[in-house]
Amino acid sequence: MNKKYAIFDMDGTIVDSMGYWKELAVEFLHSKGIFDISEELLIKIRPMTMTESSTVFINEFNLPLTVPEVISEMNRIMTEHYYHDIELKNGIVSYLDIMKSRGVHMCVASATPKPLIEACLKRLEVSDYFDFIISCDEVGAGKGSPAVYYACGDRFGNIKAEDIAVFEDAIFAGRTAKIANFYLVGIYDEISFDTWNELSEISDETITDWNESAHKEMQ
Numbered sequence: 001m002n003k004k005y006a007i008f009d010m011d012g013t014i015v016d017s018m019g020y021w022k023e024l025a026v027e028f029l030h031s032k033g034i035f036d037i038s039e040e041l042l043i044k045i046r047p048m049t050m051t052e053s054s055t056v057f058i059n060e061f062n063l064p065l066t067v068p069e070v071i072s073e074m075n076r077i078m079t080e081h082y083y084h085d086i087e088l089k090n091g092i093v094s095y096l097d098i099m100k101s102r103g104v105h106m107c108v109a110s111a112t113p114k115p116l117i118e119a120c121l122k123r124l125e126v127s128d129y130f131d132f133i134i135s136c137d138e139v140g141a142g143k144g145s146p147a148v149y150y151a152c153g154d155r156f157g158n159i160k161a162e163d164i165a166v167f168e169d170a171i172f173a174g175r176t177a178k179i180a181n182f183y184l185v186g187i188y189d190e191i192s193f194d195t196w197n198e199l200s201e202i203s204d205e206t207i208t209d210w211n212e213s214a215h216k217e218m219q
Contacts (some may be wrong), residue, residue, distance in 0.1 A: 013089070139151050
């Protein structure tokens with residue numbers, strides 16, 4: 001990767017958290033006594049921000065809650081995982097070390113609420129690698145829109161998309177970044193293995209193992 005600016009996704013890219021997120025909707029809805037949850041619904045909410053998915057839950061299941069209340073309850077569930085359970089992807093620190101030594105400016109762009117991102121990265125002692133963090137909620141759109149990537153480019157100093165690498169494990173986010181003309185680095189995550197071939201095809205380069213990629217970057 002020869003770009004001087006890099007945007008890293010959080011979940012499934014930096015940290016091994018997708019299993020927890022995959023079960024969040026189900027865990028939350030079960031807590032409300034809702035057990036008839038279609039796979040179509042789970043697929044539908046996958047690219048959404050928490051605000052967007054909360055709205056879907058309220059409308060779909062007639063929940064007597066406001067969007068902020070749903071978000072608060074889901075945040076409580078995930079907060080425990082981010083503060084105590086979620087770990088770094090194996091080898092990511094070695095890769096970040098190399099990027100930092102090359103003077104690459106790095107940030108995090110994620111649909112995860114910013115307080116959770118900050119708490120997790122601080123606990124895992126990797127916060128200092130990143131110049132800043134931007135959550136999709138801050139720009140009012142999930143990664144079905146390139147808004148969060150453009151916001152990062154602006155924050156870097158009005159850097160053009162083609163000069164920025166975007167590291168993503170999700171096909172919908174990777175597709176968005178690619179269409180917006182960012183340099184796409186596809187990241188393998190076992191939770192999203194079913195879309196790996198498609199992500200690989202549209203990526204400018206791919207990473208299946210952070211340790212292996214770090215070793216290649218050193219050569």
